[in-house]
Amino acid sequence: MQAFYSIQRLGNEVSATSPIPIELADVYSRIFPFVKEDKEYFGLIDTNGTTLQAMYYCEEDLYWFEVPRPDLEGSYGCYLNFDQAADLIKTLENTFPQKGFEGFEFNSWK
Known part of the structure; x- marks a missing residue:
C-alpha cells in the first residue's frame, strides 16, 4: 500500500507521483485525523x-471519497x-474494488 496526501496547514505533503509506503493501520492514525481543512486530501494506492x-x-x-477510473473518464465516489469515513478506512483491505465501495456512484468527468 502506498499513500499521498496534502495537509497544507501542517506543511505536510506527499505527491501522488511519488507516494510513500504505508501500512493500512497507519492511515487511520497518521493521516486521516489531520485532514480537517478545506480541500486537504489523501490517497491510497492498493x-x-x-x-x-x-x-x-x-x-x-x-x-468526498472516490476511486478514479481514467479508462472510463470518470470515477466512482460518494460523500x-x-x-462513515472512519468506518470505511478501518475496514480497508489491501485491494480496493474498481467500482468503489457500497454507496459509490459513477460520475463522468465529461
Whole structure:
C-alpha cells in the first residue's frame, strides 16, 4: 500500500507521483485525523494500482471519497461524514474494488 496526501496547514505533503509506503493501520492514525481543512486530501494506492482518494470539504463537513477510473473518464465516489469515513478506512483491505465501495456512484468527468 502506498499513500499521498496534502495537509497544507501542517506543511505536510506527499505527491501522488511519488507516494510513500504505508501500512493500512497507519492511515487511520497518521493521516486521516489531520485532514480537517478545506480541500486537504489523501490517497491510497492498493497492491493492484487502484487508487482510493478523499478530499475534505469544510463547508459541508464531508469527505468526498472516490476511486478514479481514467479508462472510463470518470470515477466512482460518494460523500461521507467523519464517522462513515472512519468506518470505511478501518475496514480497508489491501485491494480496493474498481467500482468503489457500497454507496459509490459513477460520475463522468465529461
